[in-house]
Amino acid sequence: MTDHIKTDCLVIGAGPVGLFAVFELGILGLKSEVVDNLDKIGGQCAELYPDKPIYDIPGLPSCTGQSLVDNLLKQIEPFKTPMHLNQRIESLKKVEEKWEATTSLGQIFLTPSIFIAGGVGSFEPRKPPIENIIKFENKGVSYAIPNKEIYKDKTIVIFGGGDSALDWTVELSKIAKHIYLVHRREDFRAVEHTVSLMQQLVKENKVTLYTNNQVIDANGDECLRSVSIKSKDGKIEILDCDDVLIFHGLKNELGPINDWGLGISEKQILVNTENFQTNLDGIFAIGDIASYPGKLKLILSGFHEAALAAQQAFKRAKPDENLLFRYSTSDKDIHERLGLKK
Numbered sequence: 001m002t003d004h005i006k007t008d009c010l011v012i013g014a015g016p017v018g019l020f021a022v023f024e025l026g027i028l029g030l031k032s033e034v035v036d037n038l039d040k041i042g043g044q045c046a047e048l049y050p051d052k053p054i055y056d057i058p059g060l061p062s063c064t065g066q067s068l069v070d071n072l073l074k075q076i077e078p079f080k081t082p083m084h085l086n087q088r089i090e091s092l093k094k095v096e097e098k099w100e101a102t103t104s105l106g107q108i109f110l111t112p113s114i115f116i117a118g119g120v121g122s123f124e125p126r127k128p129p130i131e132n133i134i135k136f137e138n139k140g141v142s143y144a145i146p147n148k149e150i151y152k153d154k155t156i157v158i159f160g161g162g163d164s165a166l167d168w169t170v171e172l173s174k175i176a177k178h179i180y181l182v183h184r185r186e187d188f189r190a191v192e193h194t195v196s197l198m199q200q201l202v203k204e205n206k207v208t209l210y211t212n213n214q215v216i217d218a219n220g221d222e223c224l225r226s227v228s229i230k231s232k233d234g235k236i237e238i239l240d241c242d243d244v245l246i247f248h249g250l251k252n253e254l255g256p257i258n259d260w261g262l263g264i265s266e267k268q269i270l271v272n273t274e275n276f277q278t279n280l281d282g283i284f285a286i287g288d289i290a291s292y293p294g295k296l297k298l299i300l301s302g303f304h305e306a307a308l309a310a311q312q313a314f315k316r317a318k319p320d321e322n323l324l325f326r327y328s329t330s331d332k333d334i335h336e337r338l339g340l341k342k
């Protein structure tokens, strides 16, 4: 069994609000750990609009989704906060005055406070409703690539026509034996440059392209051996392969959060506006997932919510210490925690 990770606060969600919560906790001297279901940090900003400019972050006239995430990561660098990606919190259990949270990979955290900064819920891959595809999940069929090295010298079938499918086709073509790219439509939704790179790989016979085709079956015994695809005009082909990668986009699900006994209304968690605590002691909700009268689903609102929740998390982590109001401009403890020279 995995050892419990003890921390002052567990942050669920590595979106902008979860990241800023790490900062607010850090300058109060609290340690945190972050868990996110995705394989990358940054929530909606990184996943949905990395290149779009945002104009309403205070003090930043314009920054892209990705540059905001990069700056938030820079801001929390001094705290060296562990980020546990590719896993979501499945269950919560009260253990005396603390919470025990278990992830889908079996990692267990023990903490007095949990910040749910889950945005619009965990982004889940869209899966084709095919029994055999589900059967081969993690035995050849995947929806993300935590480690590209496992695809070295392999024959891979990639499904999809967006940025992820094309980026990975180009990237994996450098190490894979061969790639079949299968797309349901004729046109691609990826950036033009990547589409051109992919077309060049097709010319070089490193990639075989099937448009107007979709997956209909997966075949094999213990391990995947091949997938069957069907074209719009009904032609079926079997592609022998070692691995299948499906990039059909993401959908949002609250998932297990629904089962934790929290007050939930219209897929958002009800909180008080004094400290953004939910109906459960020590469980807070901040950012897009929080609901209260007048809530605006904006990044700046989430930043404010994170600051107030962190104050309450301090009281729970250090009940015997006084929490003083301090400015970052002049407070020596904050400077020390940020690693600034005296």
Ligand SMILES: Cc1cc2nc3c(=O)[nH]c(=O)nc-3n(C[C@H](O)[C@H](O)[C@H](O)COP(=O)(O)OP(=O)(O)OC[C@H]3O[C@@H](n4cnc5c(N)ncnc54)[C@H](O)[C@@H]3O)c2cc1C
Binding pocket: 012, 013, 014, 015, 016, 017, 018, 035, 036, 037, 038, 042, 043, 044, 045, 048, 049, 053, 054, 055, 056, 087, 088, 089, 117, 118, 119, 120, 121, 122, 123, 255, 256, 257, 286, 287, 288, 289, 297, 298, 299, 300, 302
């Ligand atoms: C196209 C677009 C443009 C936008 N433009 C602006 C703008 O100009 N200004 C502005 O202020 N806002 C804008 N927004 C909204 C802004 O992106 C959100 O308000 C912000 O991302 C909310 O941050 P968050 O950290 O609360 O949640 P998110 O960014 O949604 O991040 C939540 C993270 O939590 C993870 N997660 C969820 N549940 C779990 C779980 N159970 N276990 C593990 N991980 C979990 C998710 O995978 C995700 O990474 C825009 C949104 C979109 C889609």
